[in-house]
Amino acid sequence: MSLLNSLAAQNAYVSRLKWDINFGESTELNVGATVINFYQTFIMFDISHLPLETKITQALMNLYLLNASQLSVSKVIGAYPVLQPWLENEITYGNQPLYEDNPVAEAVVTNQAGTFISWDITALVKDWHSGALANYGLALVSTDPPVVFASSENISTSLRIQPLLTVEFQPATYSFVSDAERNLATTDEIQFSALYNTSGLNMVSFFVSNNGANDVTVELKVSPDGSVFLVDSLKNIAPGQSAVLVPQVFTEFARVDYKSTNLGQPSIIDIWFQGQGS
Template sequence: MNKKIPLILVLFFSILLLVSNLRVQSTDASPLYFVTLYPEKDTYICSNAPSANYGTQPILEVGAEIPEFHGVCRTLVKFDLKDLPRDAVIKYAYLRLYLKEGKGADTKVSVERIMSDWNENTVTWSNQPTHGRIFLVPPTVTDVSKTPGDYSWNVTSFVKGWFSGSYPNYGLMIMGLDEKVYFEYYFYSKEYYGYYRMQPRLEIAYESATPPSPPPPEPEPEPTDTTPPSVTIDYSPTGIRRDTLVTIIVTARDNIGLQSLKVTVDGKIVPPEGPWSTSERGITQHSIVYKSTFDYGTHIIDAQAFDRSGNVGSATKQFNVVGTGTSPVLTINCNPSEVFPNDNSVLECTVTANDPDGIRYL
């Protein structure tokens, strides 16, 4: 019996040592934390308006072969990772965008890594940054339909590369995988003042020995606003001719607050007249005045206004530039004024056409 006691003691201490080791190993593993980041900057660019900047819009557009101009639109977004602890080990990361409205075909939308810097308030189609597709960097792709709601892209490899310093963090470009198929998608941007979780966000899971700071309190969502802005278009004078200076006045109004107003004439964007901070809250009325002369034919004015909740109001108006209705006057002058048969004289004649509306051909 006495011989069994030492054996039991050995087994007891062996089990105790094993349990102790397991406890040490379990405490060595870093906890898993989750963080949601919101954009440092976001905007979109369109090929039909190569010099236009949309940095203050409440929406982000992605599209291709858009019927109005057969152009392409792409979205740019950047998140700052500075608040992640230095010892963080990225486990996964997802970009999430909330679709407000979709048109055209269901299609694959890719997220490309941006390869050069850009400025939210000055970036345009003409000066857009380079992106990964040019350098054959594999994108991340998600199927997007016309159904409103959340869509996500796995961007773990991009975020790991940024955080480790393998390459600079210039953000992401969202674009159609096939930009020869018609689709239009409108996502909410960081300027959307409704429920903030509809803004773009980067959701990251990471391991770290450093617990994250307490998140700031969630802001109260603004009252639901489903009323779009009203838009009116006026022009003067009537009876427009080719040399007439036409004044176009576009006015947008909203019950809560306007975010932006865009006007195009014959497909070209009209620059706003005078300063107007579209990020300022509480603007309920704004007008754009444009003056120009126009050639003969029909001219189309399009206007689009966004409010702070992403609602859009639009208007279209057209006018015609007509002529005086008089016929051109022709004069023929020949030198010499008379010639005789077989006298080998050279006859030079000048034909002149005059018309107050201009001469198309002679």
């Protein structure tokens, strides 16, 4: 298991009472409501350096609680996916981006000042990682009494209390398959290689080498069921030359058809099949 720790790329809170003021440089992130005011926090983490093929097993957003009002009251803070881009040094209550109606995670705060509060946002980070949802970060929203978290700008203490996204993931593992058919004699009739099931492979290629004295014609054939075939690509290979055929579409099966290019002029070829899966 591998671990990625990512500090916030952007974070800022907004205040309804000060609807046109930007708090991007504040050392605090405020969330909650009073009789006359309403605070929300917007935060974003960059996960673009996570390799695409990794399997995410857990993602926790951790914010350090500086203080909370009304300690006897449980304060529920929801994390909502943001739907529009925003900038830390420009966001205000008046221009804040839209966010989803329902939270992806919630945390309950009472009197845990001096500790980290965590939200499990595994499902959301998976969507960001796969591209199913654009990563515009999260809005932290609560209608309960206000709480105050440390922002990325809070570096005045000896403790590291800035917002942190912790992602546990399994690095991609790859399997490699290879097969070869050698010294195949071409004729005037079409012949074909072995049929390969490519459904479990991410990458596939056929390498054809013409070892004889005459030209050969090869076709990469693809099939959804192993019986109906379509031509994916076609190449003529001169004596002493080689060619690589890579499927342009995804199908369950593939093979190489081959024949002498010119009547009565046979040749000898080798065909290698290679694939990589995860």
